[in-house]
Amino acid sequence: MDAHRRPLMDRTPALLVEGYAWLPDRMRDSTRSVLRTRLLGRPALAVRGPDAVRFFYDESHVHRHGAIPAPVLDTLFGQGAVHTLDGVAHRTRKELFLPLLEAGRVARLTEHVTEAWDEAVRSWSGRERVVLFDEAAVVLTRGVCEWAGVPPRAVDPQTLARDLVAMVDGFATPGPRHLRARRARTRQETRMAGLIEEVRSGEVAAPEDSVLERVARHRDTGQGPLDPRTAAVELLNVLRPTVAVSWFVAFAAHALHRWPAHRERLRAGDAAFATAFAHEVRRFYPFAPFLGGRTVTELTWHGESVPAGGILLLDVYGQHHDEELWGDPYTFRPERFLDRPPGPDELIPQGGGDPAAGHRCPGERVTVGLLEALAVRLARLECTVPAQDLRIPLRRVPTRPRSGFVVTGVRAP
Ligand code: HEM
Numbered sequence: 001m002d003a004h005r006r007p008l009m010d011r012t013p014a015l016l017v018e019g020y021a022w023l024p025d026r027m028r029d030s031t032r033s034v035l036r037t038r039l040l041g042r043p044a045l046a047v048r049g050p051d052a053v054r055f056f057y058d059e060s061h062v063h064r065h066g067a068i069p070a071p072v073l074d075t076l077f078g079q080g081a082v083h084t085l086d087g088v089a090h091r092t093r094k095e096l097f098l099p100l101l102e103a104g105r106v107a108r109l110t111e112h113v114t115e116a117w118d119e120a121v122r123s124w125s126g127r128e129r130v131v132l133f134d135e136a137a138v139v140l141t142r143g144v145c146e147w148a149g150v151p152p153r154a155v156d157p158q159t160l161a162r163d164l165v166a167m168v169d170g171f172a173t174p175g176p177r178h179l180r181a182r183r184a185r186t187r188q189e190t191r192m193a194g195l196i197e198e199v200r201s202g203e204v205a206a207p208e209d210s211v212l213e214r215v216a217r218h219r220d221t222g223q224g225p226l227d228p229r230t231a232a233v234e235l236l237n238v239l240r241p242t243v244a245v246s247w248f249v250a251f252a253a254h255a256l257h258r259w260p261a262h263r264e265r266l267r268a269g270d271a272a273f274a275t276a277f278a279h280e281v282r283r284f285y286p287f288a289p290f291l292g293g294r295t296v297t298e299l300t301w302h303g304e305s306v307p308a309g310g311i312l313l314l315d316v317y318g319q320h321h322d323e324e325l326w327g328d329p330y331t332f333r334p335e336r337f338l339d340r341p342p343g344p345d346e347l348i349p350q351g352g353g354d355p356a357a358g359h360r361c362p363g364e365r366v367t368v369g370l371l372e373a374l375a376v377r378l379a380r381l382e383c384t385v386p387a388q389d390l391r392i393p394l395r396r397v398p399t400r401p402r403s404g405f406v407v408t409g410v411r412a413p
Helices: 012-027 050-056 070-077 087-101 103-124 132-148 157-169 176-201 211-217 228-243 245-258 260-267 271-284 316-320 364-380
Strands: 034-039 042-047 129-131 291-295 299-301 304-306 311-314 382-384 406-411
Touching: 012 034, 012 042, 012 316, 034 304, 042 050, 042 299, 042 304, 050 299, 050 311, 070 157, 070 176, 070 228, 087 103, 087 211, 087 228, 103 132, 103 364, 103 406, 129 132, 132 157, 132 211, 132 228, 132 245, 132 364, 157 176, 157 228, 176 211, 176 228, 211 228, 228 245, 228 364, 245 260, 245 271, 245 364, 260 271, 260 364, 271 364
Parallel strands: 042 311
Antiparallel strands: 034 042, 129 406, 291 311, 299 304, 382 406
């Protein structure tokens, strides 16, 4: 039988066991950065590289509707989320997010978060030990809720932070983490849908033009307001990923511990270096392993094909560690981004292509802005890093330093 037609074994179990290494390990044997495989019972084609990013983001190649498995929707994104839409429906829903995340608003969000961080640091000085990942999640929750117009009496930041982290932490795994993620989503969707109804009835006053107010009044083309559950899903699609920046905060702390020479330029407030450092954290450390969509038609990439109704995978982690693209991919070297800002389809931790026209993350500016500001604060943090388990297991998706990055003896600034 022709090798291209031979049935392939389904690789879903291998993916669940091997995590981030699953695709790159198999792609290593390919000289063409393409791999034919089977996933979730369907034929799949994995691709990598800037040209492949453009191929993946061509809407005539890939659709998102029906592409995201239900366990991922029920935890990470929410049913009916913008992530699942295509064509006009996608673009009109996306218009809800883009103006909310433009530069001026990002600067205000960063102010809210850095104020919450500075206040938290003052309280850490009296504590025996602080787990930076957990604390960053609470700081980000406080900041994003204030910025988004979510009234303080509507949420307990500790509980909300725990639930938002759980939704991300449990999306890619069966077992207790997944159940925690499902419960967290159900609880917060119910809470936020109630809040949307209170805003619409006038019981709760949402600040004019805030995220909460915009989501409450958003209409898809030719439709009435979003039903409260879908509105809650989209409100959470701003709150949850902002709080997920805590993963990058833990990675940034890890990088500063392993390569302390980078501290000086951050401490000194070198803005260009802070941007480069944020980019290198997003490139070097693993977060999204890959992205996927459902093939609209039969697609061929570098001689390998996948039929219509199959899966096209974009190997994000593999692309970020591709020697041809980066030269020294396993060296943490922010300077690479000082010499040359990343091309839009080279650095893709939050997707590729154009955020307005495609599915690229609209929160990239937010993520980079927050990470720049918090990396400077991490570099200035006076504390001790005690012995702890700082391994970052590649089998766990999403991963992070095992200890969550513990610090002791924090000295108030
Ligand atoms: C989409 C990653 C932060 C809002 C995405 C996608 C990825 C991603 C991989 C999917 C791209 C695709 O499907 O092609 C991340 C990471 C973040 C982050 C790693 C930082 C930890 C944010 C923030 C916001 C945000 C801060 C908003 C405040 C969204 C939305 C989408 C999205 C609404 C759906 C876009 C669409 O389908 O058109 N993000 N993101 N993200 N992200 Fe982010």
